[in-house]
Amino acid sequence: MKILSGRKIKKVYGKKLNAQEVLKGIDMEVNVGEFVGIMGPSGSGKTTLLNVLCSIDFATEGVIEINGKNLRMMKERELSSFRREQLGFIFQDYNLLDTLTVKENILLPLSMSKVSKTEAEQRFNEITNLLGIKELAPKYPNEISGGQKQRTSAARALITNPSIVFADEPTGALDSKAATALLSNLEKINFEKKVTIMMVTHDPVAASFCSRVLFLKDGQLYTELYKGEKNRKAFFQEIMNTQGVLGGDGYDA
Amino acid sequence: MTLSQLVLRSMKKNIKHYYLYFFALIFSVTLYFSFITLQYNPSVENISGSVKVAASLKTAQYLLLFIVVFFVLYANHLFMRRRSKEIGLYQLIGMSKGLVTRLIALENVILWSGAIAIGVGVGFLTSRLFTMILLRILEKEALVSISFSIQAFQMTLFVFAILLIIVLIQTSFMIRRTSLLSLFNASKDADTRVKRFSAFQMFLGFIGLVSIVYGYYLSTKLFEGDSASVNILFIRMMLILGATIGGTFFVFRFSVAFLMNIIRKQKRGRLSIVDVLSLTPIMHRMKGNAKSLTLITVLSAIALAILSLSYISYYSASATAQRSVPYDFILFNDQGQSFTERLHEEKIEYKQVDFSLLSAKHDMSELLENELPEGMMIDPKSTETIIMKHSEVHKVMPNFKLKEGEGYLVGYSGMLAEFMPFQVNKPVHIMTSSGEVTVQIKKLDEEPLISYRATYSSPALVVTDELFELLANDPVVQKQTVWTNQTGIDLVDRTKIKEVQSLYEETTNDGSFEFVNVEGHKEVVSLDSQESFRQSNLEVFGLVIFITGFLGLAFLMTTGSILYFKQMTEAEEERASYTILRKIGFSKKDLMKGIYMKQLFNFGVPLVIGLAHSYFAVKSGWMFFGTELVAPLLITMSIYVVLYSAFAFLSIGYYKRVVNESL
Numbered sequence: 001m002k003i004l005s006g007r008k009i010k011k012v013y014g015k016k017l018n019a020q021e022v023l024k025g026i027d028m029e030v031n032v033g034e035f036v037g038i039m040g041p042s043g044s045g046k047t048t049l050l051n052v053l054c055s056i057d058f059a060t061e062g063v064i065e066i067n068g069k070n071l072r073m074m075k076e077r078e079l080s081s082f083r084r085e086q087l088g089f090i091f092q093d094y095n096l097l098d099t100l101t102v103k104e105n106i107l108l109p110l111s112m113s114k115v116s117k118t119e120a121e122q123r124f125n126e127i128t129n130l131l132g133i134k135e136l137a138p139k140y141p142n143e144i145s146g147g148q149k150q151r152t153s154a155a156r157a158l159i160t161n162p163s164i165v166f167a168d169e170p171t172g173a174l175d176s177k178a179a180t181a182l183l184s185n186l187e188k189i190n191f192e193k194k195v196t197i198m199m200v201t202h203d204p205v206a207a208s209f210c211s212r213v214l215f216l217k218d219g220q221l222y223t224e225l226y227k228g229e230k231n232r233k234a235f236f237q238e239i240m241n242t243q244g245v246l247g248g249d250g251y252d253a
Numbered sequence: 254m255t256l257s258q259l260v261l262r263s264m265k266k267n268i269k270h271y272y273l274y275f276f277a278l279i280f281s282v283t284l285y286f287s288f289i290t291l292q293y294n295p296s297v298e299n300i301s302g303s304v305k306v307a308a309s310l311k312t313a314q315y316l317l318l319f320i321v322v323f324f325v326l327y328a329n330h331l332f333m334r335r336r337s338k339e340i341g342l343y344q345l346i347g348m349s350k351g352l353v354t355r356l357i358a359l360e361n362v363i364l365w366s367g368a369i370a371i372g373v374g375v376g377f378l379t380s381r382l383f384t385m386i387l388l389r390i391l392e393k394e395a396l397v398s399i400s401f402s403i404q405a406f407q408m409t410l411f412v413f414a415i416l417l418i419i420v421l422i423q424t425s426f427m428i429r430r431t432s433l434l435s436l437f438n439a440s441k442d443a444d445t446r447v448k449r450f451s452a453f454q455m456f457l458g459f460i461g462l463v464s465i466v467y468g469y470y471l472s473t474k475l476f477e478g479d480s481a482s483v484n485i486l487f488i489r490m491m492l493i494l495g496a497t498i499g500g501t502f503f504v505f506r507f508s509v510a511f512l513m514n515i516i517r518k519q520k521r522g523r524l525s526i527v528d529v530l531s532l533t534p535i536m537h538r539m540k541g542n543a544k545s546l547t548l549i550t551v552l553s554a555i556a557l558a559i560l561s562l563s564y565i566s567y568y569s570a571s572a573t574a575q576r577s578v579p580y581d582f583i584l585f586n587d588q589g590q591s592f593t594e595r596l597h598e599e600k601i602e603y604k605q606v607d608f609s610l611l612s613a614k615h616d617m618s619e620l621l622e623n624e625l626p627e628g629m630m631i632d633p634k635s636t637e638t639i640i641m642k643h644s645e646v647h648k649v650m651p652n653f654k655l656k657e658g659e660g661y662l663v664g665y666s667g668m669l670a671e672f673m674p675f676q677v678n679k680p681v682h683i684m685t686s687s688g689e690v691t692v693q694i695k696k697l698d699e700e701p702l703i704s705y706r707a708t709y710s711s712p713a714l715v716v717t718d719e720l721f722e723l724l725a726n727d728p729v730v731q732k733q734t735v736w737t738n739q740t741g742i743d744l745v746d747r748t749k750i751k752e753v754q755s756l757y758e759e760t761t762n763d764g765s766f767e768f769v770n771v772e773g774h775k776e777v778v779s780l781d782s783q784e785s786f787r788q789s790n791l792e793v794f795g796l797v798i799f800i801t802g803f804l805g806l807a808f809l810m811t812t813g814s815i816l817y818f819k820q821m822t823e824a825e826e827e828r829a830s831y832t833i834l835r836k837i838g839f840s841k842k843d844l845m846k847g848i849y850m851k852q853l854f855n856f857g858v859p860l861v862i863g864l865a866h867s868y869f870a871v872k873s874g875w876m877f878f879g880t881e882l883v884a885p886l887l888i889t890m891s892i893y894v895v896l897y898s899a900f901a902f903l904s905i906g907y908y909k910r911v912v913n914e915s916l
Contacts, residue, residue: 056836056916077840084838095833099533103522109837111525120523137522156837 003164003196004030004053009062011048011219022048024219025062030164033194035187037207039239040216041246046200047168049216053198054087054166055079067163084109088157088165088195092172094149096141096156103137106155113160120159127155131185147178151185158189167199171206183209204243208236217246256352260359270335273821275364277328277814281321282372282413284807287380288317289405294384313800317807322416324811329420331818333427335825340431354425361424365417373409377401383803390567391795392788450514450536458511461503468496469865475873493873497866501550504862506543510536526839530847534827535854545819549812550859553893554866560805561871561889562878567798568888569879570790576666576880577705578783580606580741581750582757585707585766585780587738592760601753602745606649608702611640611724612733615714616682620675620694633673637733639703639713640683642721650700655717661696662712664703666880669711681714686729692716706778707736735768750784757782809893813900816856820904824911831915841912848908856901864890 011023022045030036040046051057053064055071064071067086074082089095096105103124110120128134131151136144141152150170157165167186171179187209190197199210207213209232215222225242227235264271292310343353471493475486513536520528584592596603618633643655646663653661665675675697682689692714703713716724724730744753757764764780831844868886875882
């Protein structure tokens, strides 16, 4: 069952004369429960694609549907509540509000929903247990480490039980140990809770946790790799090879 | 590229950052220049009592200078803080601190020249407006001709040149202090900002609230108590000031966070979007904002109190005149008949009210609600009071009846009523040749009926006709009585007041009235008409209200702008939060709800506390300034609130833009 589909997505920045086409007509589909990675060299349009798919940015042309809903047909308010209820976000720089405690940050997306207090508390316990950050609840973001921040951010993304989670370079600012821990967590959540995840990364290690990896080059879909039955190491090797062919930023991490 | 090219180019590109600072400069120059021009305006210089006028204008000028200096230095401080990254960047690309200083200095010189040129231009126009307002307040009719005053221009140039030098010194200090690190410490801001709240801070927060309430309580008791000597009064005033100002600081520094923390704790982690955008940032910013908010609150309270008091004086000019001289024109002891004859001849319609009068010594001590404070030069056991006849008073105040042995007081108001409050249903003893006659007081009425020349601003006693006749034949009372009757004349058509005034002066020899005093000698007093009494009041208070009004306006504008600037900075700092919130699915409208709340707090709380402070300050001492409290106080406060809210709307507008741009 597909959850997200994009047809002929084009994105142009700038006006007529100095217009720059960042996405040149991308077709893609994501099925429920997939863990999709998007890779590609700098400037290939990874983040732009993610922003367009998750409704933070608008596509110049093309159709994007999530759960059968066309994003273009929605107004600002509808889009906002759609994002709040259906989508989860994890960003490279955590995007936590530093005036809120960890718990307040995590429960923030529920503030306008009708979820009951006990239900919210229950979900909070479940997710923080899963991510191992329960004891951090009363702390402020500046009192915890980067890895903990990113797990908090992940917890915030998951608290609404979203249909799909978008992650933009979630391990970008983490050391390798924290990165691996986070990715294992995401993998577990993807597997256990059947949450669909879409992740932009330039780190082949991170990408090797995915079930499928899309490669972008110059705003176009270059190729895609399926993990299938392979183990992570073999998949990692395959990603490295593809990246080598693609050229570019294999080692800029 | 030369330095000046670099400066011009960077100014052109960053015009958005400059306009605020530029505006603050123009505003300061305008204010200062227009005031100085007004001071040198011949039509103002000609106003009577020019020595006094000049002196008060001069004092006002220094106060204004103080406000301007404060404002400009603050604006520069803020402007430089916003640019610390830019300054760091210049150094990163290899400019020396000296070069950066020169760059900023050159920029400042260009900005200031522009601001002075524009400010002088605008000030020239506004000074005409201000002069017209001043003359209008004083009810003087003069043609306002305004010429460009070279003297005022030189003065302004001189003052702002010195100010520029100070600003440049301030700037160079700031540049010396900013290090390259300031480029990278954006995230550090949060570290210093977000702290936990300890139980001790909570306690201090509670103390703050208590101390303000205590200060207010003291202020209502300022002139009460049995031993209000000057020393004790002074100590009390200091105590009140200390309690309220200290309390204000504690409230901003601790109480706000204390109260908000309680609310926040109760939400148990589930904050609404409004809380996220108002409650938490306010809480965490209070440490940095407490000092400036206290300053703004206290200063606006002072400004408001002074404004209110001077407006009370001005506003009361008519009321005081009305109370001191209850009728348009007053005649005594059947003198000045030629005045009424002339009124007939000129066919000017009027209403006439006659009262027969007696005077006697009274023992009023039983009427007093409290003991008299020390140092009052009044002996309540033997005060001289005017006595009136009920049937005559009944014509003007028809809804009160008297039984035998009863009486009431009229003209009971003002300072006397505040300091020596009376109570009803208590006796007054009138001293006569055959001992004391006792009258039970049934009512205290504010309505003035008799000229202050006869009553010395004390209340008059109204008794039954029988008693009045009895007293009229008493030799002791007869000896005490110097005024036997008063004739009050009210014009039907008050537009003719000027014409009648000259008739009055002509027929009564400038309002001179003869009487025989208690010792039996002849004396002459001169009476004012109500209008001339009011005029002389206006002249004194008009100037005061104009100057305080001008300074108050300057004050309001600067404090309002400072709050606005602060909010602009906060909006910029919080831009990232808005981006996050919008990304995770909150609409602009949701965010704006929180921002409205935050603005309500940021502007509302200093305003409300400032209003409360000034209310209690005015309440404790207004009776020295006039006769009306409520109306002038409400008018001053409402004008203040309206002007002040303009800044809140400006800053909401700014937030709206930031929120719109944030995604």
